[in-house]
Amino acid sequence: MTSRDPENPVRDLNTLRPARKSPFEVRNPCAACEVRDLSLCSVLSDSEIKDLVEIVTELELKAHDPVMDEGEPADSLFNVTGGTVKLYKLLPDGRRQITGFLFEGDFLGIAMNDTYACSAEAVGNVRLCRFPRRKLEGLLDKFPRLEKRLLSMASNELAQAQDQMLLLGRKTAREKLCSFLLSLSRRAALRGFDPAVVNVPMSRNDIGDFLGLTTETVSRTFTNLKRDGIIQQLEGGKVRILQPDDLQDLADGA
Amino acid sequence: MTSRDPENPVRDLNTLRPARKSPFEVRNPCAACEVRDLSLCSVLSDSEIKDLVEIVTELELKAHDPVMDEGEPADSLFNVTGGTVKLYKLLPDGRRQITGFLFEGDFLGIAMNDTYACSAEAVGNVRLCRFPRRKLEGLLDKFPRLEKRLLSMASNELAQAQDQMLLLGRKTAREKLCSFLLSLSRRAALRGFDPAVVNVPMSRNDIGDFLGLTTETVSRTFTNLKRDGIIQQLEGGKVRILQPDDLQDLADGA
């Protein structure tokens, strides 16, 4: 499948689904959730998930709206149900490192004990499910599977973080950008979209702050990849991957 | 306290404790474990910990002995009880990124699902507790606190990983090295050692691969910090921090 929603055939990771409205969905929004099987919630049955509905609040954000601030008490956890969120840390002089991008289905809040370890804000329009931390912890005790699921998600995130360290510490600008495009492609494929046409909803500046590069270097490197026929830039910030195998080879310097 | 073991007053993070031998320790080694309160095991009572003893194997390794290999089935998890272990990932052409150093009390194996996400090897002499993964997972069901503890440890590791991304992507060589020394100092302090005299058991090359620098740059940067009176090099790979506040300021570019 390339699109999981027959009513929105052209939707992609950039586009928010229309807000849900049907009577069933109002009664039990999580049961009808499109990203449910991608997320935390996948381990709960329809009946169990009602406990989740009890504690959840839905939020809609616009570009640059803050989600959380590093160092603040970690009172809420979130599930992204639409749009893109960026996580970042700042140095005192304003240098920024984006530590991750979250897409629909991604969970936000594993990396915190009492306070948030990083800040987060919406890249474009975003829809979130918000869980009060205390109440979610209560559910963890009630449903041990939820806790196992969180641990497994944390494990995945750690593996991803290690990949990103390898990228930041040891890859060239070109390798970094290729790795980035590949990871976007893989994540889109997981969600049922065409892996050859990647959405890049974030700015060059955000990409730079994610890859440890400047805006200018990101832009130049994009130009080089186009010139070499590896990718093609489409309208709306989309990128077509022309040579997936070459891209893969370039991504880890093979 | 600057040393937790009156029988080994000069011991530090470089030195392995002598192997345990007393009758009590043979019967219940975990109960007498010196690093117990630092680790996973801290949440188990003396009686509960007997279940852990049932499944644990102790290992001793020498420098460069492998602990695990990226991509291999993750059948064992480990607890470091002495010495230093490095975690790393490789690129096909041999470039290496060290993703972390583990000291006594640190747990090894959170970041894996079915296969190891990175390789690990001993930096010097190392003592490990090895847990078969299947059996440890059994204990997780028996002692939910153990699972909570793992989740909290994973959360800490993720926060650390994000700090490291900030370092790799946005800090200068000098800032990187200062951050590194500070983190060693903090971890030594946690274990009851003098935070002003830091052990640096790993090679310049390892430090470089951890900080995204070359050996030469690490060496030059050390020289600069000495020249500026921030640190002093002592024998045996130890470093004295002369100006902790300056070091802190240098570490995040303030």
Place this chain on the structure above:
DNA sequence: CGGATATTTGACGAATCTCAATAGGCGTGG
């Protein structure tokens, strides 16, 4: 003591950053 390995230092080069200018895209309002 001696070979091997690790560290330090130097000279040079290259990848990336900085600064600056131009071009493009998008929304607003005339």
Place this chain on the structure above:
DNA sequence: CCACGCCTATTGAGATTCGTCAAATATCCG
């Protein structure tokens, strides 16, 4: 509908940090 202005992206030229290559020195260990 077009014009303007703002913001982002691209491109260029020069500067800088850090990497590479090479040699000298120090350290470790048998």
